[in-house]
Amino acid sequence: MSASALQVRIQNTAIDVAAEDAALLGRSGDAAGARVSFVGLVRADPDGGVRGLTLEHYPGMTERALGDILAAAAARWPLLAAGVVHRIGSMQLGENIVWVGVTAAHRQAAFMAVEFIMDLLKTEAPFWKKAVGAAGEHWVSARASDEQARQRWAQAGSATLPTAVSPDDKDR
Amino acid sequence: MSASALQVRIQNTAIDVAAEDAALLGRSGDAAGARVSFVGLVRADPDGGVRGLTLEHYPGMTERALGDILAAAAARWPLLAAGVVHRIGSMQLGENIVWVGVTAAHRQAAFMAVEFIMDLLKTEAPFWKKAVGAAGEHWVSARASDEQARQRWAQAGSATLPTAVSPDDKDR
Amino acid sequence: MRLAIKYFARLREQLGCAEETLEVATPLRVTELIELLQQRGEPWRGQLCDPVLMVAVNQCMTTRAQKLGDGDEVAFFPPVTGG
Amino acid sequence: MRLAIKYFARLREQLGCAEETLEVATPLRVTELIELLQQRGEPWRGQLCDPVLMVAVNQCMTTRAQKLGDGDEVAFFPPVTGG
Numbered sequence: 486m487s488a489s490a491l492q493v494r495i496q497n498t499a500i501d502v503a504a505e506d507a508a509l510l511g512r513s514g515d516a517a518g519a520r521v522s523f524v525g526l527v528r529a530d531p532d533g534g535v536r537g538l539t540l541e542h543y544p545g546m547t548e549r550a551l552g553d554i555l556a557a558a559a560a561r562w563p564l565l566a567a568g569v570v571h572r573i574g575s576m577q578l579g580e581n582i583v584w585v586g587v588t589a590a591h592r593q594a595a596f597m598a599v600e601f602i603m604d605l606l607k608t609e610a611p612f613w614k615k616a617v618g619a620a621g622e623h624w625v626s627a628r629a630s631d632e633q634a635r636q637r638w639a640q641a642g643s644a645t646l647p648t649a650v651s652p653d654d655k656d657r
Numbered sequence: 658m659s660a661s662a663l664q665v666r667i668q669n670t671a672i673d674v675a676a677e678d679a680a681l682l683g684r685s686g687d688a689a690g691a692r693v694s695f696v697g698l699v700r701a702d703p704d705g706g707v708r709g710l711t712l713e714h715y716p717g718m719t720e721r722a723l724g725d726i727l728a729a730a731a732a733r734w735p736l737l738a739a740g741v742v743h744r745i746g747s748m749q750l751g752e753n754i755v756w757v758g759v760t761a762a763h764r765q766a767a768f769m770a771v772e773f774i775m776d777l778l779k780t781e782a783p784f785w786k787k788a789v790g791a792a793g794e795h796w797v798s799a800r801a802s803d804e805q806a807r808q809r810w811a812q813a814g815s816a817t818l819p820t821a822v823s824p825d826d827k828d829r
Numbered sequence: 830m831r832l833a834i835k836y837f838a839r840l841r842e843q844l845g846c847a848e849e850t851l852e853v854a855t856p857l858r859v860t861e862l863i864e865l866l867q868q869r870g871e872p873w874r875g876q877l878c879d880p881v882l883m884v885a886v887n888q889c890m891t892t893r894a895q896k897l898g899d900g901d902e903v904a905f906f907p908p909v910t911g912g
Numbered sequence: 913m914r915l916a917i918k919y920f921a922r923l924r925e926q927l928g929c930a931e932e933t934l935e936v937a938t939p940l941r942v943t944e945l946i947e948l949l950q951q952r953g954e955p956w957r958g959q960l961c962d963p964v965l966m967v968a969v970n971q972c973m974t975t976r977a978q979k980l981g982d983g984d985e986v987a988f989f990p991p992v993t994g995g
Contacts, residue, residue, distance in 0.1 A: 502675075502678065503674075503675035503678070503679075506674065506675070506678075506694075507675075510698075514701075515700065515701040515750055515751055516700055516701050516703075517698055517700055517751075518697065518698055518699075518700035519695070519696070519697055519698070520695070520696040520698065521693065521694070521695050521771075522678075522693070522694045522695075522696075523691070523692070523693050523694075523764065523767075523768075524691070524692040524694075525690060525691055525764065525995050526682075526689055526690055526691070526692065527690075528687065528688055528689055528690035528762060529686075529687040529688050531688075540994065541920060541921050542994070543918070543920055543968070543971070543987060543989070545971055546968055546971035546972075546987070549971050549972075550971075550973075571994060571995075578687055579687055579689075582994075582995065583994070583995050590700060592695065592697065592775055593802070593806065595695075596695075596768065596771075596772050599693075599768075600768050603764055603995060606994060606995045607992070607993075607994065607995045608991075608992065609973060609992065610992060610994050610995075611920065611968070611987075611989060611992055611994075612992055612993065612994025612995070613920060613921035613922070613989070613990065613992060613993050613994070614993045614994065615921075624921060624922045624990070624993075625993045626993070627964075627990075627991035627992070627993050630763075630765070634765065697912050712911065713837060713838050714911070715835070715837055715885070715888070715904060715906070717888055718885055718888035718889075718904070721888050721889075722888075722890075743911060743912075754911075754912065755911070755912050775912060778911060778912045779909070779910075779911065779912045780908075780909065781890060781909065782909060782911050782912070783837065783885070783904075783906060783909055783911075784909055784910065784911025784912070785837060785838035785839070785906070785907065785909060785910050785911070786910045786911065787838075796838060796839040796907070796910075797910045798910070799881075799907075799908035799909070799910055
């Protein structure tokens with residue numbers, strides 16, 4: 486995998502998911518049999534209070550942390566390309582907060598890698614959300630479920646694929 | 658979730674992934690906080706033999722099987738919308754074979770549902786691939802790893818799955 | 830009673846048959862239908878004894894123990910490889 | 913030695929400070945830097961005793977036991993909530 490196969494970007498404009506997905510495939514080569522793409526969106530609160538978010542980050546450290554997470558994913562699974570684009574600043578209900586995309590020969594590696602990247606991003610990348618609603622603004626609290634999700638990658642070193650892939654398997 | 662939130666389509670033309678992703682979000686509502694999209698592609702063989710695929714299916718049963726799989730996923734996880742588009746006929750290296758998309762409030766449900774849908778599609782939906790290469794054509798063999806991947810969903814809640822039925826259940 | 834039988838993919842090619850309609854005298858199970866078809870000799874005998882062959886009745890995956898009824902659509906095919 | 917210190921998100925707002933440069937006399941660990949800052953009284957004393965506060969030195973997540981050196985960039989912030 487070439488160095489350019491892993492790409493991180495922080496931007497304060499809307500994320501064009503279709504363009505990111507296409508660019509990811511463009512740098513994956515013709516061995517790509519699986520592409521998994523995740524998008525996190527500003528969602529409505531169950532009680533209807535949220536109108537948007539403001540996202541603060543730690544410039545410099547953010548890019549470094551995301552790059553480290555992609556490199557860790559690429560070290561664990563046989564990936565062809567991977568990318569993260571994270572938005573900062575103000576965004577409205579329904580807008581994209583983050584895009585994560587991965588390509589691999591087989592789907593299991595691609596699924597595991599995207600879940601891993603999101604679990605680590607949620608607990609280790611320096612971003613902070615402030616929810617903006619009718620009743621004013623408030624900082625969003627960290628979720629215990631995100632910390633639990635991150636823990637599952639801490640235990641078993643690298644053997645994290647759910648199923649064995651035998652060498653003579655030619656198909657995805 | 659409305660009935661239209663689950664959509665299945667078989668087509669012999671190219672799959673427009675960006676359009677499918679956008680339509681999925683369009684029927685998800687503003688509670689969607691996570692979207693996971695999977696694409697399976699015709700990939701190059703390690704030995705460079707594959708130039709394309711021909712995909713055969715069982716008209717009628719295919720749509721029914723995919724609809725059952727989506728309904729089973731929606732019964733297991735709190736999804737907002739889900740869709741499968743599968744291509745049939747002839748396709749070239751790098752073209753899309755299948756798209757699966759899911760939206761949910763939280764990412765864990767969306768990831769699990771897409772993996773589940775793909776694992777069941779790979780083992781229970783009546784499609785057959787024929788690889789087309791320089792040395793002629795050959796039917797692609799089923800992979801043991803796909804069967805193993807499917808087994809991890811078998812333990813809990815198998816009543817919703819279109820699995821084999823014991824003989825005594827079938828008297829009519 | 831009358832059965833509609835379909836064959837797919839490699840099996841279709843090896844039998845040289847995509848579908849047929851069969852009149853059978855008595856109610857029977859899938860396993861007995863397979864025996865009946867195998868009496869045609871090769872390639873039917875060899876191809877239909879493959880234990881990994883899948884069977885669907887009326888477009889639902891099922892087992893060889895399933896009883897068949899008049900008008901049923903029975904399909905035989907190799908393990909699926911879509912996606 | 914000289915340290916660049918940054919504060920983010922809720923902590924930045926509660927301290928009313930985004931960044932500062934501090935001259936300290938001796939080598940010290942993060943935990944000793946926190947004690948030094950808490951000597952300013954409120955809101956520093958209360959805000960910096962929160963055990964869930966995260967700390968990064970030179971843009972890498974670390975623990976309160978880490979030793980600091982001249983020119984280090986130290987950042988304090990609440991648990992992250994991106995994605």
